[in-house]
Amino acid sequence: MIHEDMICPFCGCLCDDLVIETEGSEVVRVDNACTLGSHKLMNAGKHRLKAPIMRDGGAWRDASYEEAMEYTAGILLDADRPLLYGWSSTQGEAQGAGVSMAELLGGVIDSTTSVCHGPSILAIQEVGHPGCTLGQVKNRADLIVYWGCNPTEAHPRHMSRYTTYADGYFLENAFRDRKLIIVDVRKTETGSIADEFMQVKPGGDYAVLSALRAIVRGREDVVPPTVAGVTKEQLLRVAALCKEAKFGALFFGVGLTMSPGKYKNVRNAIELVDDLNRYTKWTLTPLRGHYNVYGSNEVFTWMTGYPYAVDFSRQIAFYNPGETTAVDILARQECDAALIVASDPGAHFPKKCLEHLASIPSVLIDPMHTMTTPLVRCQIPVAVTGMDASGTAYRMDGVPIHVKKFLDLGYPTDTEIITKIFEKVTEVRHP
């Protein structure tokens, strides 16, 4: 069977033009997706956990869904400070149910944002965010900047769908008329096709952004001959390109958010874009990784007022990244139970955090065995959103997309499982 216009549930590009061919319950062919997307879709039916598993002494045993959910509700209810973490590779509906559960439990809910674009959000909270939808970039932008990111590897279709290689309504020959600037600490594959590759010494982003801002504001006299390894000559050239553009679009990744300077780097980038808007049109977009990490920020925000790291232990929503973020709570050995949903902290968190995670009762809701599995006491397999479950996801630019189901493998969805656990919690702790 051929399924057209399907949505790729991998990265924040949320490409929606996939053609997927299935035979029975197998995916046999994926067209239009990049290798990351096709790999996920071709294999997501395969390595599934068959049923919930629970730890039995040193070994695992199979369990029923009922037992696993009962166990999950139990550990969450017993905990003084439960942590509900993850949420970036699942549907918005599950995220919403998670927030309600965290609220009732007086727990902490956080998403993977806190280890990727959390600093971008802190910067936005200080100075705002001049952005736009990706179609706006595709149709108008004659200058694209990628800063501290490598779309070729991490968002492989970003350039063909939305930037460098995309047709643009207002550009006669988009590929020829569009300029590309890459800023990075090393020359990646993306860097080799750039009109300007600006190599910044590690940790030098803030200084380079400041130098560009000074030039844009007419103060090139204060800029020294080189800034973090970039020559003044190149800075002047880049600033001129930025001012001459009719529409400039700056994209940035964790190379900017997680390098020294962190959220101040992003703040400086936003303010550079603000400055440039006094001359011409500029926008800025964080390249979000997981396909629905932005959705977790959206859902958390309309329900609690804050985009991530929300702590309900005082019965109000309290937010203080650095204190209420998952890594910090684990590192301080504060939480005494954890529910991990649709993410893999086992592969990303510091060792100290994982040691604590392994020492407390915890449950993982995920379709497959992951690096987190060995750390938890129970895992509940679910459907893969965008394959055997549908739901809402938010693209990196905030456009909400309905991710579609095209297979039925008989697994419950994240939303169903979390809602049922929530019901069990509600039976004991009435709202």
Added chain:
Amino acid sequence: MSELLVKNAYVIDPINRIDGEVMDIAVRDGRIVEDVGPKAEVIDAEGCLTLPGGVDSHTHVCGTKVNFGRYMSPEDMRAGREVRRGVKHATSGYSVPTTYANSYRYALMGYTTLLEGAMAPLEARHTHEEFSATPLQDMMANTLFDGNWGVMKAVSEGDIERVAAIVGWTLSAVKGFGIKLTNPGGTEAWGYGKDLRCIKDEVPHFGVTPAEIIEAMIRACEMLRLPHSVHLHCNNLGTPGNYSCTVGTFNLVPDLNEKRQSLYATHVQFHSYGGSDWKTFCSKAEPVAYTVNNRPQIVIDMGQVMFGKTTTMTADGPMEFNLYRLHHNKWSNHDVELETGSGIIPVLYRKKNLVNSIMWAIGLELGLLVKDPWRCLLTTDNPNGAPFVKYPEIIALLMSKKYRDAEFATVHRRTESRVDLPALDRELDWNEIAVMTRAGQAKALGIVDIGKGHLGIGAEADIAVYPLKVGEIDPAQEYQKVIDGFARAKWTVKRGRPVARDGEILVHGENTTIWVDPKISPERDMSRDPEFTEMFNHWYSVRMSNYPVQDEYLKRHLRMETEAAI
């Protein structure tokens, strides 16, 4: 079968011409009926002011822009925190509160129906998601068409039927309610960092002017027989001297509908400015109100500014950037491909600031100078002029000259020479307030026939009982009682069920999303139009098939089908 009897209610129901009659209101299964059986639940209104549930015909409570207002403002969230209790979720936020907080606070003030003023079609799903998380009000969304490429092309070809067909298809696809134009053409110009000054400027690349867009959309709206008229945020918002653009726009509007206005002009306070710069800034509410008084096809809302902190948010992207350059606080912008844009900045309206003081006066002047309360509705363009929780104060200001004078004495002293407010003696009565806050709003939205804004037999049982004994209070003198009374309804009944009482939320409810589905002839079905689908699939960043909002996003909904004349 559920039954409710609201006894001894002092009823003002302008649509049914009831002005202060003590009576009982019987409710069965969510509708108002002649009478109910002896087992009905009884609420004793004790002779208190009882009105149809409040209707807000222009507010910003759900959707991408509103949520971004929250996202960028943790400082605002700290202001409105309340703990989770009973059926009530924890809340946060003052000027852009969380979805629950908006819903609770409106319910406590007796509001039961809200129109989200601006929904970008491409991002409609977000608005509907928040609607489903809004427990206590019925919701609808005006849909933005100000920079819509398909519409502008059809306008430039002079094909009004095509304009209507595009609007109709889009409304059905995104489950929208009515047409919203925000700075028409200006938001497209902002795509390249430009703006339009007024209705005769040409939109770059599209060869049309705002005047042409507005007129074509008014005609298309009538062709589609939409319940609500075109809902316009005029060009050139917030600049000194813009009143002439506003008056020019109003003078353009044909009178095409006997039942309601042809144009709903929103937050007119922001469009009634005189002077040639901020130094000579002054009120021009008088000529604007004069035009409204003489053109019955126009209904406006006030867009009242109240002092204090708030967050401004509008689809008018260029205007927000200009404001940012004045305020230097923080700025967010979000242009939406082929459709519209938006901007957000926080502001603090200060009494010490002359411009802010004049703005405050202009809104009130409009409320007092427009003679017919059915044509000047009470809003703050929440949260742009002020958060909606300020409505009770605005009601009191309109009802009491004494209160206005007392407040006027505290604003910037040079305001006096720039405004007419101190000279206006009019004091609105309870009936006029009922019109401006529900009956008139329902009529302007075209939802009276589905039972909104009144208490007649068959109406939706949306009822607000306020702790105000009309006969015992002189609103001109005892304005504090008016404020307190409207701030906290004694009872709010939604679809026949008491949802709030004396400041407490009683239930976790479920709203109805009201949307409009114009029935268009198959030849005009845009989903089969080659040029339209080609434009769509080539220039949008989502496929056309992935654009419409699926039914599952609307939990409980009311589809208003219209027989379009195309």
